Amino acid sequence: MTSRSVSLVLLTVVLLAVIYLVVFPDDLKLTEVFGSSSCDNGGSTASTTKTSSAVQLADADAVDLRLFMGIVTVPGAYERRALLRLAYSLQPRPVRAVVDVRFVLCTVDKEEDRILVSLEIIAHGDILVLNCTENMNDGKTYAYFSAVPGLFAEAPYDYVGKTDDDTYYRLASLADSLRPMARRDAYHGYLTPCHWLPEKQYMSGMGYIVSWDVVQWISETPELRDDHHDWEDVDFGGWLRKGGRYKNVYNQEPRMYDYWDREMDADVNCFRHEHMAEAVAVHKLKDRLKWARTLHFFNATQGLKPSKIDAPRACKRRGAAAPAASEGFLDQAGRATGTGEKQDMDKLGCRLCFFLANRSMPSSSPPRNLLKSMGSGNKLGDHHQHLNNLHAAMKQRHGGFPRLSASSKALVLLPLVLLAFIFFFVYPKEFELQAMMSACGPPTMGAYAAAHLAEPAVVRKPDFRLLIGVLTRADLYERRHLLRMVYGLQLAPVNNLTAHVDIRFVFCRLYKDDQRVLVPLEILAHGDVIVLDGCEENLNGGKTYTFLSTVAELYADEPYDYVMKADDDIFLRLPQLVASLGAMPREDMYYGATIPCDSMDPFREYMAGMGYALSWDLVEWIATSEVARNHSVGTEDMLTGLWLRIGGKGKNRFNAKPAIHDYLNPVPVDQCEHEFMPSTIGVHRLKSNPRWAEALNYFNFTAGLQPSKFYNFNSTSS
Known part of the structure; x- marks a missing residue:
């Protein structure tokens, strides 16, 4: 071989090695890519703990620390639990550590909460319901710690922690702080009162952790049950002192602290100060803005990728105005950010304009x-x-x-072919070869996660493709959390829908500081949000037109058969909806519940805005129609009917009443209301959690809840 050929071969091999090291940084463990003996099912059932709070997985032989963290909260705190799931699931995994996070409730008394909490358990599997009356300082802490040893006796943890739902732990930093600790009589947290009365100090209730032996001691000491006369964290420290367990004390000051910013009417002190990069935990995040500033400081949204469409250019093309200077993002200290950071936030807000669920698609x-x-x-x-x-x-x-020469070409191509072969396995979603050559399935997960991630064993071509755009507002985090569960469980492969259905939440330009951080968290975790840059948030000010015309552009390369506009207070039963739409024509089709309510004639007026579907050709026509563009402001469902009438469109119209209807009020308002029916496709005007719970209960939506030692909704608190 000539020196030139040798150089080319060496260069190719070096390039291959560099790429390989980047792709496989974990000690070049090829067995993790191609599968291993762990694929052997062997007739045994592996129990996988389900938690949306990012159970930190690692090889059993590499794990040297296992922590169970219970977040003490109340049944009605749905939005907070949804936020915490996002915040913990998007954190980097702790090295060589397993951190299991569960939400801890007492007996769920309200019927609506029983239904909705059951739904959370089915979807996420991260809730522990104790046999106690809901309280903060009247025994719930004892009930929690005394229950844990019995629940996890077969696989005990090294440490068990209790934390509040307004505390944000940084799990990697937490694991690093725990690793050098003693494994007996350990007490970890923030000592308070700080620098004063050491003989009476205890760990702040924001979050404290003890070793497993201490938890066992609590469960074996029943006299502690009624020993609660002060704040729960004060009592807990007292237990350890009286029981001789106050030995290995690990104070995390200043890495655990209360939130502080310059807008607060409070001074910095030993337990309250500005954010620090080395933080283990931040407490008193009582509102969205505090959470947003904290997550922004710790770069929680750094994984956000650009969408398929060049959003900054699209924003400019559609004439989106830049946010006013007064809307600049405030740093965690409450100060207006500098020019650079303000521009970064503006870019983030603009980049969200067309963020799609399929984040792997390349930019156009x-x-x-x-x-x-x-x-x-x-x-x-x-x-x-x-x-x-x-x-x-x-x-x-x-x-x-x-x-x-031919031999040189062969030597150059051989490593490249090997590289391509490896990439087929590294990126199975793009090349779909791994599924053909591996029998291993994904680990057990929550049903909602399975709906998005799990592939059915046998894939059949869907009869049609349906996009449902749920028009909502950015601030309605709790409603989106509920709808993700409701629709995610219906989209699970076990339901065998005959159509491909995508659900997207649609709102106009983000305008609040907390939205610019918390909505990107949702996008990173779920990928089901579309932020329209061409409108300010509205109901009848053109949002529906902006949505439909934007969809035509976003999905032009892979169009749907139908696009449905839905409200966020309608419950759509997807199997029934798919069966109904399956019989519809694919062109010039307009489907929904006719208005006025006393009419069954779909050609008389228009379809109610609660939820109506259009065939793709009508969506494309709306996007280019001067009729729609010039009549975009007004009662949105009435305008959609007007566009079609003026344009001579929608000749195939189908009335879905009475299967799509309004919730029945005690005193009915009109004929659009009636009782639930087994054939119901959609129920509208579910404006509150009790109404949602009633609807879900009627349709037996929580039938999938299995008996478990982690919860019992029929128990009586004691």
Whole structure:
């Protein structure tokens, strides 16, 4: 071989090695990519703990620390639990540690909470219901710690912690702080009162952790049950002192602290100060803005990727106004951010304009920074000319590119072929080869996660594709959490829907500081949000037109058969909806519940805005129609009917009444209301949790809840 051939081969091998090291940083463990003996089912059932709070998985032989963390909360705190699931699931995994996070409730008394909490358990499997009356300082802490040893006797943890639902733990930092601790008589947290009365100090209730032997001692000491005369954290410290367990005390000051910013009417002190990079936990995050500032400080949304469409350019094209200076993001200290950070937040808000669920799809335009660097005049033509000149100069200097012999080509191609083969396994979603060559399935997970991640064993071509856009507002976090569970459970492969159904939550431009952080968290975790840049939030001010016209552009390369606009207070039963739409024509189709309520004639007026579907050709027509563009403001469902009437469209109309109807009030308002029916497709005007619980209970939505030692909704608190 010539020296040139040897150099080419070595260069290729080095390139392959570099790429391989980047792709497989974990000690080049190929067995983790191609499968291992753990695939053997062997007739045994592996129990997998389900938690949406990011149970930290690791190889059994590599784990040297196991922590169970109970978040003490109340049944009605649905939004807070949804936020905590996002915050913990998106954190980096602790090294060599398993952290299991559960929400801890006392006996659930309200019927509506029983239904909705059951739904959470089915979807996420991360709730522990204790046999006690809900309280903060009257025995709940004892009930929790005394129950844990019995629940996990077969697989005890090294440590058990209790924390509040307004505390944000950084799990990797927490694990690092626990690792050097003693495994007996350990007491970890923030000592208070700080720097005063050491003989009476205890760990703040924001979050404290003890070793497993201490938890066993609590469960074996029944006299502690009634020993609660002060704040729960004061009592807990007292237990340890009286029981001789106050030995290995680990104070995390200043890494555990209360939230503080300059807007607060309070001074910095030993337990309250600005954020720090080394933080273990931050307490007193009582509202969305405090959570947003904290998560922003710790870069919780750093994984957010650009969408398929070049959003900044799209924002400019549609004439989106830049946020006013007064809307600049405030840092955790309450100060207005500098120019650079303000621009970063503006870019984030604009980049969200068209964030799609399929985040793996490539951008349809070159990156903006690449376009910006093309020539001094920023013109693409100048850049091409520059490349042509450079190419010609290289040919003139070197007489063209070197020609390789057949053997050299083979030596160069062989490593590249190997690299391509490896990538087929690293990216199975793109190449779908791994599923053909591996019999291992994904670990057990919550039903909602399974609906998004698990692939059915046998994939059949769907009869049609349906996009349901749920028009909502950015602030309605709790409602989106509920709807994700309701629709996610219906989309699980076990239901065998004959159609491909995608659910997207749609709202207009983000305008609050907390939205610009918390909504990206949802996008990172769920990928089911579309933020429209062409509108300010409204009901009848053009949002429906913006949604439909935007959808036509977003999904032009892979169109749906139908697009449905739905309210966030309608419960759609997807199997029944799919069966109903399956008989509909694919063109010029307009489907819904006719208005006025006393009419069954779909051609008389229009379909009610609670939920109506259009065939794809009508969506495309709306996007380009001057009729729709010039009549976009007004009662939105009435306008949709008007567009079709003026344009001579929607000749195939179908009335879904009485299967789509309003919730029946004690005193009915109109004929659109009636009772639930087994054939119901959609129920509208579920404005409150009790109404949602009633509907879900009627349709037996929590039938999948299995008996468990972790909860008992029929128990009586004691």
